[in-house]
Amino acid sequence: DQQVKQNSPSLSVQEGRISILNCDYTNSMFDYFLWYKKYPAEGPTFLISISSIKDKNEDGRFTVFLNKSAKHLSLHIVPSQPGDSAVYFCAASAGEAAGNKLTFGGGTRVLVKP
Amino acid sequence: NAGVTQTPKFQVLKTGQSMTLQCAQDMNHEYMSWYRQDPGMGLRLIHYSVGAGITDQGEVPNGYNVSRSTTEDFPLRLLSAAPSQTSVYFCASSFRDGKLFFGSGTQLSVL
Numbered sequence: 759d760q761q762v763k764q765n766s767p768s769l770s771v772q773e774g775r776i777s778i779l780n781c782d783y784t785n786s787m788f789d790y791f792l793w794y795k796k797y798p799a800e801g802p803t804f805l806i807s808i809s810s811i812k813d814k815n816e817d818g819r820f821t822v823f824l825n826k827s828a829k830h831l832s833l834h835i836v837p838s839q840p841g842d843s844a845v846y847f848c849a850a851s852a853g854e855a856a857g858n859k860l861t862f863g864g865g866t867r868v869l870v871k872p
Numbered sequence: 873n874a875g876v877t878q879t880p881k882f883q884v885l886k887t888g889q890s891m892t893l894q895c896a897q898d899m900n901h902e903y904m905s906w907y908r909q910d911p912g913m914g915l916r917l918i919h920y921s922v923g924a925g926i927t928d929q930g931e932v933p934n935g936y937n938v939s940r941s942t943t944e945d946f947p948l949r950l951l952s953a954a955p956s957q958t959s960v961y962f963c964a965s966s967f968r969d970g971k972l973f974f975g976s977g978t979q980l981s982v983l
Contacts, residue, residue: 760913767912792970801876801962801974802915847914851970859905859930860970862914 761785762850764863772871777835779866781848784829788850792860793822793833796845805846806833838870874898878963878975885953885982893948893978895963901973903966904946905930906938908959909977915962921946953982 763782771777781791789810794802808815808822808831815822821834835842848863879894897904905920907930917930921940935957937949946965950957958981964972 762914764914790970794972799976801964801976802972803974804971807971849915849970859917859920860915860972861931862907862916864912864914 759784760864761788762848762861762863764846764848764866766866767864768867768869770869770871771838773840774837777833777838777842777868777870779833779835779846779848779868781831781833781863782829783831783850785850785852785861786829787852788861790851790853791822791824791831792849792851793820794847794849794862795842796847796865802847835868838868840870840872843868843870876963876965876973876975878961878978880978881976883978883980885950885980887953887955887982889953891950891953893950893961893963893980895946895948895975896944897946897963897965897973898944899965899973900943901965901967902943903968904940905964905972906936906946906948907962907964908932909962910959918948918961950980955982958982 792807793805795805796802824831845865847865849860876897906918907915909915919938921927961978963975966972
C-alpha cells in the first residue's frame, strides 16, 4: 500500500499560468516533506521542502502548502515556464534528520505549453 | 564538480548473472542510498548507509547487497539477476537533512 500518493499522473498548463500538484500521505509519522523535479535521463533534483511545524514554504516561483489534518500537501508553480516541464515527485520522511530514508509518490508529469 | 557518479549508465543481464552498480560521491556526504524507479511507483528505497561501515535495508532489499567501506563509495550488488529487477537505479547522497543529491541513473534490463 503506497504511503505517499500523487493521484494525478499528468498535468498540462499554459505558460504563465499556475501549476498545482497534489500529494496525499497516510503515515502519521511523516513530518518532513520534499518535492523533487526530474528531467528525462537525469536523476531527480531537490526543489523545495517543508517541515510539519509550518503550513507554507516559499522559494521563488515555488510554494509548498501542507495541511496536516488532511494529510495533504501541494506544490504551486507561479508562473509556469516551459522549462518547468518535467516529472515532479513528492517525498516524505519521519523526521528531517531521517537522512535518506524517503518515501516517494508515483510522480506527476507536467507539460507547460508555450 | 562531479557530485554523484554512477556507472554504468546502461546494462543488460541474463537471468542468474551477477553484477555491481558503482556509485561514488565527492561531497563528503555521510548518508548514501540506493533507489529503484519503476513506472507509476515512484522511487523505492533498496538499501541505505548513514556512514562508512554502517548499512541497513530499505523497502525493497531482497536480491541486493551493499557495503560501505569508504565515505565516498556505495556499490550495489545484484546477486543473481531476475527479470523483476529490470528497473532504473539511482544512487543518492546527502547530509542528514534529506535533501538528496542523485546520480544520473543506471538503466538495467534483465532478460
